[in-house]
Amino acid sequence: MKAMTVMKNVVIVDDDHFVLRATSFQVKSIGCHNVQTFDNAHDALQLLAQPGHGIDAVILDLNMPDITGVDMIRYLADQQFPGHIILFSGEDLYTLEAVEKLAQARGLAVAARISKPVNSQQLKQVLMNVRPPVEVKADEPAATRNISRQRLQQAIQKGELEPWVQPKIHLKSQEAFGVEILARWSAPDLGNVFPDEFIPLLERHDLIDEMTLSLTQQVITFFQRYRHQLDNVHIAINLSMKSLQKSSFFIALENVLKQHNESYSRFTFEVTESCLNRDMAEVLDILSSLRLKRISLSIDDFGTGYSNLTQLKDLPFDELKLDKSFVSSVWDNSKSQIILNNSISLAKQLNMTVVAEGIETRQEMELVSDMGVDYVQGYYFARPMPMARLPVWLEEWSELRHQLFGRLSYQLPGIPEGEAGRLEVLRSLNILDTEREEVFDRITRIAKKAFDVPVVLISLVDAGRQWFKSRVGLDARQTSRDISFCGHAIMTHEIFLVEDTRADSRFCSNPLVTGEPGIRFYAGYPLSVRGVNVGTLCCIDFKPRAFAEQDKQLIGDLAALVVREMELRLQVLSGHTKH
Incomplete structure (x- = not known):
């Protein structure tokens, strides 16, 4: 497999010193060692105005006090900045989209738009998947790319195309x-x-x-x-x-x-x-x-x-x-x-x-x-x-x-009302695709012992998948949302219980029931953060079983602990963004 190219020269522009330090650390941790940070846009523009500055990417906050992000984009476009722009801001998704369109319309290469607080995994993926800019003149002959006109014509005539x-x-x-x-x-x-x-x-x-x-x-x-x-x-x-x-x-x-x-x-x-x-x-x-x-x-x-x-x-x-x-x-x-x-x-x-x-x-x-x-x-x-x-x-x-068209023998999860807002809250947690954390693993271990089940998960339901922040008794990190039980559980505001999957017409032919891991029992309690269900705390067994009232109360209490940790996470992230 071809190794991904890491951007070498990156500029970060943000008036928040904490964000500058944190983002710089994230960028350097993936191999971008030449990182320059600016807490005002004027100084950054002076650097970018220098001939041969060699900057591959600019990570730009839209909410600068001296120059707005929109003005910054206008200046970069006037200078014909050849590198990539990564937009990040605490503004709403629609504002970010509008600024991205503006930058693209002015001929700038927008690698991504990221909502604050910055997700380290998302930033890593962006920086490792964009190619460093290659300066190519509009009238540059094809021969410089080792494909001449003669070679192209030969490809047509020989039927290679x-x-x-x-x-x-x-x-x-x-x-x-x-x-x-x-x-x-x-x-x-x-x-x-x-x-x-x-x-x-x-x-x-x-x-x-x-x-x-x-x-x-x-x-x-x-x-x-x-x-x-x-x-x-x-x-x-x-x-x-x-x-x-x-x-x-x-x-x-x-x-x-x-x-x-x-x-x-x-x-x-x-x-x-x-x-x-x-x-x-x-x-x-x-x-x-x-x-x-x-x-x-x-x-x-x-x-x-x-x-x-x-x-x-x-x-x-x-x-x-x-x-x-x-x-x-x-x-x-x-x-x-x-x-x-x-x-x-x-x-x-x-x-x-x-x-x-x-x-x-x-x-x-x-x-x-x-x-x-x-x-x-x-x-x-x-x-x-x-x-x-x-x-x-x-x-x-x-x-x-x-x-592909036949009636499914199992029921697909529905899409909650306000799905775009739900996904925005989920992603603002900055938690998807992160490493294990003891604070969450402790809760799943307690649940496994309390309910005597082989599998306990803290499942977060993303746009097309469910991803497990914590898991006990299961190797998989994620599954498709289409076959998930948790996709059904987030549609409710109380425990979602399936005591025998093979006796339930919604799930008897679900691939997670008929194949690995062979789910026979499911109990999922929705995790409501900022008023929307971002996922569940769920218990799984490979045999049918009942769930007593005291069990329902306990899983609700444990789910509340998960939610509390997530709310604290949001408060910390929000505090860092403001100061």
């Missing part, structure tokens, strides 16, 4: 309606070259049309070879804005289709939303010309750019494709859910079909289905695959879809 496919599923019929074509390049001399590397190079060297036509030719040839299996499979192809602007590209595309006796009706051409961030008259000119040719158009990655929803009524698209990040953010951000609902509603009113990308869980599938989405694609159904694998996958789909 291959079409992979990802199925698109119709939610109502549960049929595999079509596939999206994805370019992949495995080069004998370069290894795997990723699309975000080779696509810009192809566009720079005016080879993107040649690649798109080559992929289309390969796809049509393959689909006709397997006509009996693929005859009804629709094909979606991504188009570059550079291709869209050339009439010669569509003349060449029509020739390819005619050679194989194919028509445009089988294809949808996807245009990314970022392509629309240009003169509206020019965009309308291009898209209207394509619609007159009866070419089906899709706006791809919707939700990642800055298009106004009302612009959709002026643009001749047949399909709206929602970006993965737009869907996944619904769980953490209530505003995202409102925008997502309105986007789908508007698309429907405009007679557009709606596709949701990046669906990875059953809950996400059910969410977008309830919202009225027509088609879905994502890892929940199938990962991108070599085109040769598609006929086999289609044969497997008839069985696979029953597993």
